[in-house]
Amino acid sequence: MDGKKMAGEKAAELVEDGMIVGLGTGSTVYYTIKKLGERVQSGLHITGVPTSRATEKLARECGIPIADLNDTAQMDVTIDGADEVDPSLNGIKGGGGALLFEKLVAKASKRNIWVVDSRKMVQQLGAFPLPVEVVPFGYKHLMKTFEREGLNPVLRMKEGRPYVTDGGHYIVDIKLKSPDIGAFGAWLDGYTGVVEHGLFLGICDLVVIGDGSKVYTKNRAEAKNIIL
Numbered sequence: 036m037d038g039k040k041m042a043g044e045k046a047a048e049l050v051e052d053g054m055i056v057g058l059g060t061g062s063t064v065y066y067t068i069k070k071l072g073e074r075v076q077s078g079l080h081i082t083g084v085p086t087s088r089a090t091e092k093l094a095r096e097c098g099i100p101i102a103d104l105n106d107t108a109q110m111d112v113t114i115d116g117a118d119e120v121d122p123s124l125n126g127i128k129g130g131g132g133a134l135l136f137e138k139l140v141a142k143a144s145k146r147n148i149w150v151v152d153s154r155k156m157v158q159q160l161g162a163f164p165l166p167v168e169v170v171p172f173g174y175k176h177l178m179k180t181f182e183r184e185g186l187n188p189v190l191r192m193k194e195g196r197p198y199v200t201d202g203g204h205y206i207v208d209i210k211l212k213s214p215d216i217g218a219f220g221a222w223l224d225g226y227t228g229v230v231e232h233g234l235f236l237g238i239c240d241l242v243v244i245g246d247g248s249k250v251y252t253k254n255r256a257e258a259k260n261i262i263l
């Protein structure tokens with residue numbers, strides 16, 4: 036079976052009755068949402084807090100009751116995908132363009148679980164370009180700054196136009212500056228015009244990994260594999 040499907044479906048089993056669940060975005064958590072929908076049809080009571088319009092639509096189609104982040108004090112758990120995950124469970128997210136809402140929901144969650152296929156697990160982050168969500172006004176100036184810093188900025192496009200996020204911003208994909216990714220994230224955080232970036236550091240508690248033949252987890256505290 037596809038590693039994404041294995042991981043996505045397994046994570047849905049970790050959700051308990053009565054939970055408020057942050058619902059991530061992407062092709063792996065798709066399987067989680069589908070499975071949660073099946074569990075809801077069988078009597079599970081949960082409330083989902085979506086991280087994108089696409090996820091909200093999918094969750095509604097699956098019959099999952101939905102709440103807005105503003106009406107929710109805290110999620111019990113958020114389940115989301117990731118583009119790269121390192122051995123300390125730091126990650127790059129935003130390949131699907133939902134990083135801002137994903138980070139907002141993740142930071143309001145007691146626990147964060149990521150679902151990935153095993154190819155996403157890396158020794159060091161950075162082969163995947165780092166998505167940076169930027170304000171459209173004057174974005175070319177920001178791109179010039181990134182260019183000067185040697186970050187190879189590329190404006191994300193869709194159908195010949197700049198890709199626009201659910202929050203109404205553009206995305207510039209850049210090269211991650213390592214090894215001090217914490218300092219790099221802080222530099223981006225402080226830059227005028229940057230709304231958010233896809234470095235998710237110290238956020239993920241547990242990653243569920245599917246490799247096609249088995250599913251295993253790695254948790255941040257122990258950083259060891261547990262085969263499910």
Ligand SMILES: O=C(CO)[C@H](O)[C@H](O)COP(=O)(O)O
Pocket residue numbers: 059060061062063064115116117118127128129130131132133134137
């Ligand atoms: O961060 C994301 C969207 O903004 C996704 O979670 C990430 O891109 C992984 O997606 P997929 O599961 O489709 O590979």
